[in-house]
Amino acid sequence: MNFEYSDKVNKLRKQVTEFMEEVVYPNEKVYEQQVREAESRWTVPAVMEEMKAKAKSAGLWNLFLPESDYGAGLTNLEYAPLAEIMGRSHIGPEVFNCSAPDTGNMEVLVRYGTKEQQEKWLVPLLNGEIRSCFSMTEPDVASSDATNIQASIVREGDEYVINARKWWSSGAGDPRCKISIFMGKTDPNAARHEQQSMILVPLDTPGVKIERMLPVFGYDHAPHGHGEITFTDVRVPVSNILWEEGKGFAIAQGRLGPGRIHHCMRSIGVAERALELMVKRVKNRVAFGKPLADQGVIRQWIAESRIEIEQARLLTLKAAFMMDTVGNKVAKKEIAMIKVVAPNVALRVLDRAIQAFGAAGVSDDFPLAAMWANARTLRLADGPDEVHKNAIAKQELADQ
Template identity: 80%
Template sequence: MHFDYSEKVKELQKRLTEFMEQVVYPNETTYQQQLNEAPGRWRTPPIMEEMKAKAKAAGLWNLFLPESEYGAGLTNLEYAPLCEIMGRSLIAPEVFNCSAPDTGNMEVLVRYGTEEQKKRWLVPLLNGEIRSCFSMTEPHVASSDATNMETRIERDGDEYVINGRKWWSSGAGDPRCKIAIVMGRSNPSAPRHEQHSMILVPLDTPRVKILRHLPVFGYDHAPHGHAEIEFDHVRVPASHIIWGEGKGFAIAQGRLGPGRIHHCMRLIGVAERALELMCKRVKERAPFGKPLAERGVIREWIANSRIEIEQARLLTLKAAYMMDTVGNKVARKEIAMIKVVAPNMALRVLDRAIQAFGAAGVSEDFPLAAQWANARTLRLADGPDEVHRAAIAKMELKAHS
């Protein structure tokens, strides 16, 4: 495995870093100010559209897609260091049209969508004109086992009828969110992993109702948000089914592999920025007549943070390399391992940085608290740690049987 970056990637790293320094970081405060101004939080701050236009003009757009027809044509290994740079800011992924859940939904449409579905939904998503959500998790079942889901997708002539309730449909609060990919049970008598389907449901379809927005540790994540949605006898054309009935789990496996590792790539960037802020802070502060940077415990925090970031990055790159060379299925153990490692690593580094900042660390004056809240959700999103550990152990035991 060779993790040295090609000249193409190095050039993109340079351009992306410069764009972050010149455009994204200086506008983080502006974004929040505009978000808090009238007429309300559930709208797009104008600065976001300005930054998106600049990113598109700079050729830093849809970098996540390996298909050159639609994106930059980068491999997972090539995209990893770029995704890491974007992860340093909570608002950056959207600037480059590389934010979840749109990335995963676009990948689904690229791989499994019909030409009609691509024309109607993929093209405007690629252009950053609309946004989307992914409705899989349900409030009344243990979602760590997706076969539990109760939402029904039933054929009725030329239509499908959807009944059920979903929550944590991230992005559904955004006024630009026009389409949901909904997963539900369509073939209850089929084999366990062929009972479910995915279907496209426009959010303006009659009887689709957003019941509430769900804050995360008090953060509403407006205008993106996380919604609880009710589908009450919702009817959509049969042509909205993705790939075919019973293909839900096959699609999910294709979707979640890249999505999981993208989260991990971004978390490396989160941790890097936290460590950078911590190092600057401890050089500036001198309680009891001695700079924090000279205290042994602080140096231990810094050293451990650097060690843990490098370990997580190497495992992320290995997983990306394997996805590119042997495929997501063969790389599933590496993907599961990094999905456990990266969020826990980022939380440890963030916690140290918050402690070094003191009271300022839990304030909104610095990005640490918001990044901590976001990173903590990633020990649950796309499967909790415990499920991934169980899968890793199962594969390890099988290898030694």
């Protein structure tokens, strides 16, 4: 395995880094202020569309998508350092049209969508004109086991009738969110992993209602947000089915592989920024007669953080390399391992940084508290740690 960055990747790293420094970081507070001062928090801040236009004109757009017909043609290994840089800011990925859940939904449409579905939904998503959500998790069942899902998709003639209550449909609060990729059961009597299907549901379809937006540790994440949505006798054309009936679980597994590693790439960026902020802080604060940077425990925190970040980055690159060379299925253990490791590393580094900042660390004056809240959700999103650990152990037992 050779993880040395190619000239192409180094050029993109430089471009993305400069763009972050010149455009994204200076506008983080502007973005927050525009959200706060808007008549409705669920309004897209003008500065976001301005930044997106600049990124698009700079050619820093859809870098996540391997297919050169639609994206930049980068491998997972090539994309990893770029996602890390974008992930240093909570608004960074969207600026480059590389944010979840749109990235995963676009990959689904590329791989499983018909020409008509791609024309109607993929093209505007690729252009950054609309956004999307992914409606899989349900409040009434343990959704860490996707076969538990009870959402009903029943065919009636040329239509499917959908009934369900979903929640944590991230992005549903955005006024640009026009389409949901919805997972439900088309045949409860089929084999366990062939009962589910995925279908495209426009959010303006009669019977679709956003009941509420769900906060995360008190953050509403406006205008993106996480919606609880009811689907009551929602009718969509048969042509909205993705792939075919009974393929929902297979699509989910294919979608979540890249989605998981993208989260990990961004988590390393979060950890790097937290360490950077901590180092800057402890160099400039004095306690008990000397800079915090000279306190032994602080140096332990810095050393442990650097060690853990490097370990997490190497495992991320290994998983990305395997996805590129042997495929997601063979790389599933490595994907599961990094999905456990990366969010936990980010949380540990963030916790040390918050401690070094003292009371300021839990305030909104610095990004650490919001970064911690986001990172903590990743121990649940796309499968909780415990499910991934069980899968890792199961495969290890089989391998030996």
